[in-house]
Amino acid sequence: MRNIFLFIRRYSNFLLFLVLQIIALSFLFRFNKYHEAVFNGFSSEVTGRVSQKYNSVEYYFQLKKTNDALVHENLELRKMLKDNYESYDTTKKVVVDSIKVDSILKYQKYQYYEAKVVGSFITTQTNYFMLHRGAKQGVHADMGVIGPQGIVGRVVNVSDNFSTVMSVLNRQFKVDAKLKKSGDRGRVEWDGASPQYIFLKNIPKSAPIAKGDSVLTSDLSSIFPPNIMIGTVAEIVNDPSSNFYTLKLKTATNFSSVQYVNVVENLQLDERKALEEAAQKNQ
Amino acid sequence: MSITLKNIIRFVLFILVQVFVLHKVPPLHEYVVPYVYFLYVLWLPFKTSRAALMFVAFLFGLTLDYFLKCPGLHAAACVLIAYIRPFLINILISQEGADTNYSSPSITSMGWAPYATYVVILTLIHNIYLVLLEWLQFGNFLYFLGKILATTAMSLLLIIIAELLFNRKEKFRTNTV
Structure with a gap:
């Protein structure tokens, strides 16, 4: 146990470096994926x-x-x-759409x-x-x-x-x-x-x-x-x-x-x- | 002005310049990205502890990342150069105690040649790591090599301009620390 603590103390900078790198890389790859x-x-x-x-x-x-x-x-x-468009054909029947605008709202995409x-x-x-x-x-x-x-x-x-x-x-x-x-x-x-x-x-x-x-x-x-x-x-x-x-x-x-x-x-x-x-x- | 305050102002300025000036410049070529922000990590004082150095670099990189919307990319590169920085300074510093006589790395404190080596090596490491992370996701080998070379050349040019523009006065402090 003591050796573990000594190890951590001795290599604390390197371990901190690794931790920060892992955090940064996990941010990066997680963001790129999702x-x-x-x-x-x-x-x-x-x-x-x-x-x-x-x-x-x-x-x-x-x-x-x-x-x-x-x-x-x-x-x-x-x-x-x-x-802008006018047809030359005057015999064409004009049909007025009787559907109210509101009623097509449910079809709005x-x-x-x-x-x-x-x-x-x-x-x-x-x-x-x-x-x-x-x-x-x-x-x-x-x-x-x-x-x-x-x-x-x-x-x-x-x-x-x-x-x-x-x-x-x-x-x-x-x-x-x-x-x-x-x-x-x-x-x-x-x-x-x-x-x-x-x-x-x-x-x-x-x-x-x-x-x-x-x-x-x-x-x-x-x-x-x-x-x-x-x-x-x-x-x-x-x-x-x-x-x-x-x-x-x-x-x-x-x-x-x-x-x-x-x-x-x-x-x-x-x-x-x-x-x-x-x-x-x-x- | 205290060193801490100076570095906080520098932090903000480097981020703003990198995000709103250098990244707004219309791209010359896909290989050329003008990076100069990591000069902040290179300019941090000698006496910053290694843990603090890495924390500050991480925070600094992450701030830039959130502006550019790629969380982690620049943070990873900044932490790497912050980790390598003390080793390099130990090797390059010429006379005993230069790191206690002066506050931060510069031409006056380290000497012309060691400072240039220090900047070139860390710039190269930073760009290699940054482009490597990008290359893992897309791109080919030519893109990898070309981008490292072009980006490093651009960074070095910008660093020279920054050094000439902002002549940091390094006061010689007493030997007896």
Whole structure:
């Protein structure tokens, strides 16, 4: 027994070193696996508040870009108005929909919340955003985040007033995507190299592709609404040994300047998840 | 100003500079990440006990981690260099008692060549460990080597700039401690 105490005393520094290393590494690998940070609530509140202070200054430098993005988004939405289209066929009968708007609420699938970006990084291999909207304001994990120009990321962690969003520019981020032209589906990932380019994998070589084609979120994604812009094809990488293309995409969102985002809640997600779990149990 | 207060202010400043200046700079290349924050651990006073050194380094790394949302990564690297630091100082310090005559490692207290060796070795160890932890999760071997070299070069450049900008006055204290 005495020898054990002597051993601990003699190697106390080394043992402390080992203990701290193990704590740090367990934090790291646990977070990478489940995205549950230790002291998450407290740390997010503190770092969120500091980031918010910084952002109140940084925001002024981005105002012009933010404004441009919002004007473009408004223009796109205005183009979709029904009043823009008029049929030449006057014999067409106009049917007035008698269903009240309220009565279709139970069929609503996506609910949008606005949120301010207070912290963002694009320099690391695992980039995250910080939003000033948290659990008290209706945000929870696994909600999609879209900006004025396209998708931004996925909520992984929430504290009371802030939430952490895994950016598309994160090596662990994956989303199901499709080509706008042909509807062929693939998977979008980031390779960690440049914050302007992401990759779309598993597109069959039979699909007609040209540079500049739009890539949208697919209908299969459980967290993103379908047909949200992801990016445009910048380069077609042809791998002769495989039947699939890898497409280099230019991201639609400018991740360094995005200031306002929408958080999307899928109101039918619970039902879908329950069904998927039931199907897995039956196997 | 007392040494403790000075180090607390330094703690905050290093974190803020690393998070809100260096990590906000648009990335030059995937290999180049401008790290300079660990200079705080290198600048801690000589007389800090080894246990305290590791605790402070852990806390410092963890603070940065929570800002960058990768809890544990920088903390692990900081603890490692804090553990190795006393060994290195013992080897490198030239004359008997330099670590009692001066308060903290610097060019004046250690001499030009030993201080440069001290900084280069710890920077290299810090970056190797940091990139190794990243490499375990993703990336290939070229990424591992390239990132270590590029990041270390960048760190050393930033450390030289920091040393030139902030000329730390090291007062010669009495020999009779």
